[in-house]
Amino acid sequence: MTDHTPGSYGERPDEPKPQADGPAAGAGDMPPAGVPQQQPDQQQHYEQSAYQQPTYQQSAHQQAFQSQPPHSTQQFQSQSWPSGGGYTAMAPMQQHRNRHTGLIAGAAVLALAAGLLGGGVGGYVGYQLGGDKGAVTSLEQPRPARSASTAPQGSVQQVAEKVLPSVVQLQVVTGRGAGEGSGIILSSDGYILTNNHVVDGGGQGRGQVTAQFQDNRSAPVRIVGTDPKSDLAVVKADVTGLTPADLGRSDDLPVGAAVVAIGSPFGLSGTVTSGIISAKDRPVRAGGESGSQESVLDALQTDAAINPGNSGGPLVDMDGNVVGINSAIYSPGSGQEQAGSVGLGFAIPVDQARRIATELKDTGSATQTTLGVTIGNAQQAGAQVRDVVPGGPAEQAGIRSGDVITKMDDRSIMDADALVAAVRSHAPGDRVRITITGSGGDRTADATLTGQKG
Template sequence: MAGVTALAAVVGLLGGGLGSYAVNQWSGDTSSVTSFDQPKPASNTGTAEPGSVQAVADKVLPSVVQIQARGFGGASSGTGSGIIISEDGYILTNNHVVSGAEGSGSLVARFNDGKTARLEVVGTAPWSDLAVVKADAQGLTPATLGNSEDVPVGSGVVAIGSPYGLSGTVTSGIISATDRPVRAGGESGSQSTVLNALQTDAAINPGNSGGPLVNMDGQVIGINSAIYSPGSGSPGGQAGSVGLGFAIPVDHAQRIGKQLIEDGSAERTTLGVTVDITGRTSGALVVEVPSGGPAAKAGIERGDVITKVDDRLINSGDELVAAVRSHAPGETVTLTVTDRQGGNERTVQATLAGTEM
């Protein structure tokens, strides 16, 4: 014990002596050359490699706007994002971004160069959580749209928007899954808002809504719409990102957006059935079949269970709704149908209809 104590004392003294020497030396010598004295380059010399997040951001940022919704009296009622789709001011966004300015409210776009402009609503599709607005502007940079039909799971993506009002924020991740049934705008209790979504782990927070999810070629493949919030137990909550974000596939958004520009409204694709949403069966249990609809014409009856749409497995009522809405009105799909016990399997053809909303 004595030897250990003595050794400890020597080490302590040496440490103290060295520390004192270092302080004295630093205090008395100012001739050292540090990094602070090195000349800095004239500018950042980093070059964006094709396919890098930086290259994607350089390409897409000019096509993304922040949207500020103001309610009655000019009070702020929320901030979201939007995607420029034409040089003369058409902008695609979420319905829940613009809904805060309904009535006597107003919408303002803040562009990437800092300029602002008032927005007018061209048309909305609340059931699909999409809206088109227009700014009185010219010479804008429209985004390049990609293809969401065959996006590979695991492929890289970049999300751009205004989370919590921080405009021009860029985050990156991958496509975690496709064909996720989620409720648009975070609504619950009604299948009127169910959409067929892309899932990503790129950080998406409140304020990213309406902004683009793009592939590594800088092409828009989705419109960010919802996040999963452990606090609320449903997509669309106000908690921060937990790596579960959802985007509306651009193929669907493009079809709806074109209708909104041309007509101010859009058709919702329908099979003509009401299904159980409790999840008590494996598949979509049909509880009502209105006469004259696509399902009735195809021979679907109350009590049938739909287990597939084409080759896509259906495990719930929401999955059936999402699968149907991934198609356009007029398309024909093959439905696999069983009874409640999973027997008497058969297939039928149904031509989907469109309901003006």
């Protein structure tokens, strides 16, 4: 299986690799060997894929018309008048007068019936000759007045109106091919945050990256700094008057919170989808060096539709604040380089992205948080320490080779990737409590995480 993040181009790194011994939980540590691998039916991969021109099928609709049934004439039935009992005998003269009166009344009834019948026939003939010229169709009705309603606060429409001006489409052309992704405007003078795998290969004279803005302006961009380990990059366009995005926070984002994803899936810029935060603290191998442990993300999971080309675009809360950078999607089968959303998308939490982006913008490189250990998967749940960096945080905290780390603060550590993700969720200088299972039984150790340029 392969594991890629959406929106890049050319050759895509396989992701995730089978569960193998990973490198240190932090930049610069070398990966160990000999870690048990996952069975094939347990593997999953995350898609980092190139832009593909979508094919649209236009559906045809046929409308059947039936002629209106002819207008039927109204039928009249003669009436029977009562006779017999109830009448008294009369003199001959009286009988004669009554007989004429009956004839006159009968003639009046016949005349009335004939008049009604004639009117019905005349109306039917007039209808057939004139057709339905008096009918009103939808096509002849005037257009309604332009809607004056405003988007309610906290609606997807209101969020889209706020955030769309701060999202760009990034078009990348290199010797390996072409691809597209998304970016988030950080400043009015053209600084843009995106994924490293979107612009990888587009700098240092190896390719061309172009930003397409929502106001239809476009401009070439230069790469300011990249960090493959966090899969983040900052680029710069020489454009002014842009609308910077509002960065929120992800530490207190609850599972189930509504979110909106904006980007350029399959090259369709300005696409808006919505969903919820499905889970937090997901260790996901995506982007980076062929899906190695170097590229583990401490991801937010969402069911908002994220597709190839959404990479680098924002995941925002219902206040329009960026809470994550869309980076990866789950792909259920192998050989699906352009697989689309199955409701499992992953984003880098904005708390981590803000710190990395600040360093990339200011210095061109980023500092990785590290515990100072080389780790692999334990036979039971946990991350087994294979080596300890001399003088590092782990050694100073009393962690030894062979120890199995099962928890960091209140976060359970199920495997090596989970420990890497947990360490990267912190900033250098953070103090954490680590729960350890070792030869002497369970114990805890307090460690102060450090930073390492990578």
